[in-house]
Amino acid sequence: MTTTLERPTTGAPARTRSTALFVGLALALVVLAVLSAGIGQLHVAPSEVVGSILHRIGLDWGPSPAHPNGDAALWAIRFPRVVMAALVGAALATGGALMQGVFGNPLADPGVVGVSSGAAVGACTVIVFGLAFAGPWTVATMAFVGGLLTTILVYLTARENGRTEVVTLVLTGVAVNAVAGAALALLTFLGDTQAREQIVFWQLGSLNGTRWPYVAVVAPIVLLGIGGAVAVARRLDLLALGERSARHLGVDVERLRVVCIVLVALLTAGAVAFCGIIAFVGLVVPHLIRMAVGPGHRVLIPASALGGAVLLLAADLVARTAVPYADLPIGMLTALVGGPFFFWLIRRTRRSAGGWA
Amino acid sequence: MSAVLAAHGVHVRFGQARILDGVDVAVAAGELVALVGPNGAGKSTLLSVLSGDTAPDEGRVELDAVDVRAMRLDQLARRRAVLLQENRLSFPFPVADVVRMGRAPWRGTAREDADDEVVARSLDTADVSHLAARRFPTLSGGEKARTSFARTLAQEPGVLLLDEPTAALDIRHQEALLDEARRWARAGASVVVVLHDLTLAAAYADRVVVLDSGRVRGDGAPADVLTSELLTDVYRHPIEVIRGPGVDELVVLPVRTAALLETR
Secondary structure (H helix, E strand, O other): OOOOOOOOOOOOHHHHHHHOOOOOHHHHHHHHHHHHOOOOOOOHHHHHHHHHHHHHHOOOOOOOOOOOOOOHHHHHHHHHHHHHHHHHHHHHHHHHHHHHHHHOOOOOOOOOHHHHHHHHHHHHHHHHOOOOOHHHHHHHHHHHHHHHHHHHHHHHOEOOOOOOOOOHHHHHHHHHHHHHHHHHHHHHHOOOOHHHHHHHHHHHHOOOOHHHHHHHHHHHHHHHHHHHHHHHHHHHHHHHOOHHHHOOOOHHHHHHHHHHHHHOOOOHHHHHHHHOOOOOOHHHHHHHHHHHHOHHHHHHHHHHHHHHHHHHHHHHHHHHHHOOOOOOOOHHHHHHHHHHHHHHHHHHHHHOOOOOO | OEEEEEEEEEEEEEEEEEEEEEEEEEEEEEEEEEOEEEEOHHHHHHHHHHHHHOOOOOOEEEOOEEEEEHHHHHHHHHHHEEEEEOOOOOOOOOOHHHHHOOOOOHHOHHHHHHHHHHHHHHHOOOOOOHHOOOHHHHHOHHHHHHHHHHHHHHOOOOEEEEOOOOOOOOHHHHHHHHHHHHHHHHOOOOEEEEEOOOHHHHOOOOEEEEEOOOEEEEOHEEEEEEEEHHHHHHHHHOOOEOOOOOOOOOEEOOOOOOHHHHHO
C-alpha cells in the first residue's frame, strides 16, 4: 500500500496544546487564589496577600497587610477557604473525569447520577445522630461509605455490555437521587432544629466557615484520589476500546473498575464532607478540557483537577461578592450554570447519536 | 507440526443452548486457519474461548502448552492480539492514538523504543496513514475496521485472532487485509480468521475449519474440506464448488433458486 515518510501521529501539536493548557490553568489558579484571598469585606491588596505569605515562610519581601486585622483575617478565614475551594473543585472535576472514563459515557457525573446525594446521606446521618466514632474524620468517613454504596449501585444497574447508554444513566440518576432525597427528608424529619439547619446548608453547598482542621481532613483524601486517578489514566484510555479489547491489551478490567469506583467515592466524599453538594463541576470541566486537548486521560485527569480548582475558586469568589454582605450557596451557583450546560450536552448527544466528536 | 494454540474438547453452554459441543482445534506456527460456518454455528464463541475471554464449561485452551485462563493478562497481551467484529470507542480519540493503544502491552519493555516506527508501519499497512489525525467516530465503517486492524498489528502478536475482519471492507481492502494476515503467518505467526466469504477463505487459508451447531464438521486443506456435499449440508442451501480453469483456485457459489432466475 502507500508509503508515507512523515510521522503519522498527532503528537507534537497536541503536546504543545496541552502544555499551554497546563501553564494557563496554573497561572489562572495562582492569580485567582491571590485575588480571592484579598477580596471581601476586609479588603487586602494582592501585593499584601503575597507579602503575607512570603513573611510566613520566612522571606522578608513585599508589604504586609495594612489593616491591623488583615494578616489574621487572611490566615484564619480566607486562606483555608481558598485552599478548600481549590481542593473541592479539583476533587469534583477529577471524580467526574474518572466516572466518565469507567462508564464510557461523557455524561456521567457524581452529582448527576446521585453519588453526591448518597455521600450527603452518609454525612447527614452523622449530623442527625451526633456520631463521632472517628473524631474529625467521622463526617468524611460516612460520606465515603454513602458515596461508595451509591457508586456501586449505579454501576451495577446502569451498565449493559460494558457501556452505559445516556438514557439509562440519567434515569438511574433520577431514581438514585429520589431515594437519596427520601433518606435526606427522613433525616431532616428526625433531626432537631440545629441538625435541620445544617442539613439544609449541606444540600445548598457552601464553603462558608471553612477552617484549617477541615482542610487537614479533606486535603489528604483529595490528593490520594487525584494521585490514584492519574495512576489509572493510561488504562482508562484502553478501556475506551471496550472491556474485551482492553482486556486483550492486558488490562485487568475487573480490578480497574473496582479501583475507579473506590476513587470516585473517595473524591466525592472529600468534596462533600464539609462543603455539601456542589453539582455539575465534574460534568462541565472534563468536557471543556476534552474539547481543548482531546480525550486522552493522561492529560485529561490532571488538567481536570487544575480546571476544577480554577472553576470553583472563581465560583466561590462570585458567591462571596455578588451580593454585598451575603454568602450565596455555591452549589446553587454551579447548578445555575451547570444545569443548562447539561441540557445542551444532552441535546447535542441526541443529535450526533452517540458520536462524541 | 506442534500446535501453538489448541482447543481440547471445548464445551460452552449458555443455559440449555450448547454453543460449542466438544470442539478440538489446533493452530501451528506459520499457519492461517479460516473458521467458517453458518450464523450461530459458534464461530465467535470459539474465537472468544481461544482468546481466553470465555471460560469453557468443559475442556481447555492451551497457548504455548499453557492454559490461557491461567496466563497473566499482560503476558497474554504480548503474545496474542484479537480483532473483534464490532469496534466502538467511548471517546473521540484520533486514529493515530487508537493504533498506538496497541503498543500498550510493550510498555516498560525494550520493545517500547520501537513504538513510533511500529505505529507508523501499522497505519501504513492498514492504509489509514492519511486518516492518522482524524477522530475515530468520524470514520466510515470500513475505515474504522481498518484502524482497528492496524491497532491489532501494532500489538506485534505471535497469535492473531480476527473475527470477521473483512465484513465492512471493499474488495481491495479485503484482499489487502487477508494478504497481510497471510504475510504474518508466513513470518511465523499463528492466525485464525473467522470468514463468511468461502471463496476468500479458500484463496487465503492454509486450513479451513467448518463449524456447524457447535461441532467441527470439517478440518483440512481448502480443497479437501470445501466440497459441495459438506457445504450444502452445513449451510442448508445448495452450494456449488467450482475449480478455476488451469489455476488451483476454488470458487464457492450458492445455487440460485428457480424463482430468482424466473424474475430476471
